[in-house]
Amino acid sequence: MGLEEKLPSGFLLTTVEQVVGFVRKSSMWPATFGLACCAIEMMSAGGPRFDIARFGMERFSATPRQADLMIVAGRVSQKMAPVLRQIYDQMAEPKWVIAMGVCASSGGMFNNYAIVQGVDHIVPVDIYLPGCPPRPEMLLDAVLKLHDKVQNTKLGAHREREIEEIEQRKLRTLPLVQRTEGVTP
Amino acid sequence: MLDWLDPVKGFGVTFTTMFKKVPTVEYPEVKAPTMPRFHGRHQLNRWPDGLEKCIGCELCAWACPADAIYVEGGDNTEEERYSPGERYGRVYQINYLRCILCGLCIEACPTRALTMTNEYELADDDRESLIYTKEQLLAPLLPGMEAPPHPMRLGDTEEEYYRMGREQPEAAVSGASADKDSEAAR
Numbered sequence: 597m598g599l600e601e602k603l604p605s606g607f608l609l610t611t612v613e614q615v616v617g618f619v620r621k622s623s624m625w626p627a628t629f630g631l632a633c634c635a636i637e638m639m640s641a642g643g644p645r646f647d648i649a650r651f652g653m654e655r656f657s658a659t660p661r662q663a664d665l666m667i668v669a670g671r672v673s674q675k676m677a678p679v680l681r682q683i684y685d686q687m688a689e690p691k692w693v694i695a696m697g698v699c700a701s702s703g704g705m706f707n708n709y710a711i712v713q714g715v716d717h718i719v720p721v722d723i724y725l726p727g728c729p730p731r732p733e734m735l736l737d738a739v740l741k742l743h744d745k746v747q748n749t750k751l752g753a754h755r756e757r758e759i760e761e762i763e764q765r766k767l768r769t770l771p772l773v774q775r776t777e778g779v780t781p
Numbered sequence: 782m783l784d785w786l787d788p789v790k791g792f793g794v795t796f797t798t799m800f801k802k803v804p805t806v807e808y809p810e811v812k813a814p815t816m817p818r819f820h821g822r823h824q825l826n827r828w829p830d831g832l833e834k835c836i837g838c839e840l841c842a843w844a845c846p847a848d849a850i851y852v853e854g855g856d857n858t859e860e861e862r863y864s865p866g867e868r869y870g871r872v873y874q875i876n877y878l879r880c881i882l883c884g885l886c887i888e889a890c891p892t893r894a895l896t897m898t899n900e901y902e903l904a905d906d907d908r909e910s911l912i913y914t915k916e917q918l919l920a921p922l923l924p925g926m927e928a929p930p931h932p933m934r935l936g937d938t939e940e941e942y943y944r945m946g947r948e949q950p951e952a953a954v955s956g957a958s959a960d961k962d963s964e965a966a967r
Contacts, residue, residue, distance in 0.1 A: 645805060698847070703879075728880075
């Protein structure tokens, strides 16, 4: 089709999207957003045993303006919600969010009026990480899954088309309860 | 007097560190096994002939402090049997966005149908795919097991079935030989 078919083998060809994805994922600085017990596991992931710096996350940025990834570690109370949103808004694009732990993902066992039932009510979440609290390996696993997602993100018009496709697919799918209703397992 | 030696001492610490063992785990490449009783993803177990152990009693759902488990029971019939006894879990869902992996459901389970595995890599980018359905939670069919629905292979009455099921080693039993054994025992 294009140039790549006329070249002899051994040439390293790639697309701009792949290069941009690789660059973005290789140096992704997390913002510290430890709110509860999950923060201890997040700190442990930053320590020498689990060493998140192996994945290009050299340091946990204390300022949101130099951070690319917000790891929401812990339950978000209603009072903390506007602060969380402000931190997210202060981060520079492109930015990603990991909801670490069940409390950040869906409210977890705190199904009450004080806790936001999932941070996706406030900010768009890229990876949900269950566990109470998830062990550092689980956080590393979530980070690697996010890396994979970032690597394969499209750009510009392609990205818009991708978003449209995902939207249409989501609109067509039935809720899980309705899907399993007629089917005997 | 010997103040000029201080920087050298400082580098001495750096130098000796080079010969120390590195404590960093090599996580994605080398997955260190967890503790044997680690609370990971759940599993719905089977009897040695492949029938499900879950009887759809919903005790796990009642024990759950986070309301993460959803169970709908169904009635077994002679033509369509999923578990020994009267009832089976027709719908079984665990919402891992709510589940805190505390293990209270395991303690509540009267038939030891629900146990936990050591699997912990659960992260996903979709809320819906983190609600695990029964097909995802059921234990894989070991050799000798037969996918339900099928009649009870380990004995004709329930009492006989449960006794045979406990005495047979889990992996070695095949449906046909279990039938013969039960006849011989009679």
